[in-house]
Amino acid sequence: MPVLEVRNLVKHFTSGGGLLGGAKRVVRAVDDVSFTLSGNETLGVVGESGSGKSTLGFLALGLLSPTAGEIRFLGRPVNDLGDRENREFRRKAQIVFQNPFASLNPRMTVRDILDRVLKVHGLPSVSEDGEVVPSLLREVGLRPEHAGRYPHEFSGGQRQRIAIARALASGPELIVLDEPTSALDVSVQAQVLNLLQDLQRARGHSYLFISHNLAVIRHVSHRVVVMYLGKFMEMAPKERLYSAPLHPYTRALLASVPKPFVTDENIEDKVIAGDIPSPSAPPAGCRFNTRCPLRTPLCEEEEPEWKEVGKEHFVRCHRVDEWV
Numbered sequence: 602m603p604v605l606e607v608r609n610l611v612k613h614f615t616s617g618g619g620l621l622g623g624a625k626r627v628v629r630a631v632d633d634v635s636f637t638l639s640g641n642e643t644l645g646v647v648g649e650s651g652s653g654k655s656t657l658g659f660l661a662l663g664l665l666s667p668t669a670g671e672i673r674f675l676g677r678p679v680n681d682l683g684d685r686e687n688r689e690f691r692r693k694a695q696i697v698f699q700n701p702f703a704s705l706n707p708r709m710t711v712r713d714i715l716d717r718v719l720k721v722h723g724l725p726s727v728s729e730d731g732e733v734v735p736s737l738l739r740e741v742g743l744r745p746e747h748a749g750r751y752p753h754e755f756s757g758g759q760r761q762r763i764a765i766a767r768a769l770a771s772g773p774e775l776i777v778l779d780e781p782t783s784a785l786d787v788s789v790q791a792q793v794l795n796l797l798q799d800l801q802r803a804r805g806h807s808y809l810f811i812s813h814n815l816a817v818i819r820h821v822s823h824r825v826v827v828m829y830l831g832k833f834m835e836m837a838p839k840e841r842l843y844s845a846p847l848h849p850y851t852r853a854l855l856a857s858v859p860k861p862f863v864t865d866e867n868i869e870d871k872v873i874a875g876d877i878p879s880p881s882a883p884p885a886g887c888r889f890n891t892r893c894p895l896r897t898p899l900c901e902e903e904e905p906e907w908k909e910v911g912k913e914h915f916v917r918c919h920r921v922d923e924w925v
């Protein structure tokens with residue numbers, strides 16, 4: 602059974618049009634996306650700023666409610682969980698944010714931070730393998746004797762390890778990682794990414810891994826999805842996406858071949874003609890058409906379908922048949 606099944610998920614944000622007047626604007630942050638995530642799998646979500654990556658992550662965890670569509674977690678629809686099931690969902694679906702400085706309470710010691718998670722979820726502080734907090738710290742590469750320290754006594758990379766330990770404490774099956782290494786130095790990034798992979802191998806949980814860094818996504822993902830203005834444009838197994846990308850947007854992003862290991866290979870560094878359109882007024886037809894070098898008149902009129910062009914390889918482009 603998949604950990605996560607997402608069907609035709611939509612999230613609109615409305616702004617303006619209130620007492621202060623102004624035109625009402627609707628941002629289609631996530632616009633009809635579908636995917637599944639298996640156990641032990643990492644789906645990398647890559648896209649420019651504002652493409653809807655974080656919104657998708659929050660929806661997957663039930664932290665935002667969808668405008669339309671369905672999310673199933675371990676087979677159960679998350680908008681229809683009983684109390685007990687809901688507690689189970691909260692325990693088994695966790696998140697790690699970009700900024701370990703902001704996400705850890707500065708007035709709590711590491712031991713208190715982790716103990717609190719155990720308490721909230723009604724989990725014992727001692728297991729068959731001994732005390733839980735020291736073993737969590739060891740698992741993320743920190744020294745158990747530092748449990749009495751406060752977050753500011755650790756480096757950025759160590760703080761992110763604490764945030765990872767906090768996510769692991771409840772025994773999750775899904776962890777949403779929202780730019781987990783973007784705030785870290787490149788050398789530290791690699792260590793944290795390797796830790797995340799080791800933890801997955803040992804524990805078998807799944808990651809929804811959000812980043813605008815193509816090299817990071819390549820390093821950690823089994824499959825990758827490329828988002829643009831709330832839509833999935835291409836999704837494929839990692840090797841396939843990086844070696845044989847089909848969507849003109851993906852091809853533009855990958856135009857300079859990513860280096861084999863983690864570097865600052867950010868989407869923002871890529872030169873794609875034209876500015877990203879406003880998410881509240883996306884272009885008609887294909888959303889990428891205003892920046893696409895391969896645009897035809899049809900692309901300005903009709904939204905392309907989400908089409909399966911190979912095993913687990915989906916593309917949203919009118920012209921894809923020409924180069925499959």
Ligand SMILES: Nc1ncnc2c1ncn2[C@@H]1O[C@H](COP(=O)(O)OP(=O)(O)OP(=O)(O)O)[C@@H](O)[C@H]1O
Binds near residue numbers: 653
């Ligand atoms: N709470 C909100 N209210 C109104 N609009 C929102 C809200 N959250 C997100 N948006 C809008 O939805 C769109 C998608 O935002 P989101 O944060 O999901 O993008 P992102 O891909 O995570 O971007 P980034 O790479 O900058 O983190 C943006 O246009 C954003 O302004």
Ligand SMILES: [Mg+2]
Binds near residue numbers: 654655656
């Ligand atoms: Mg974001």
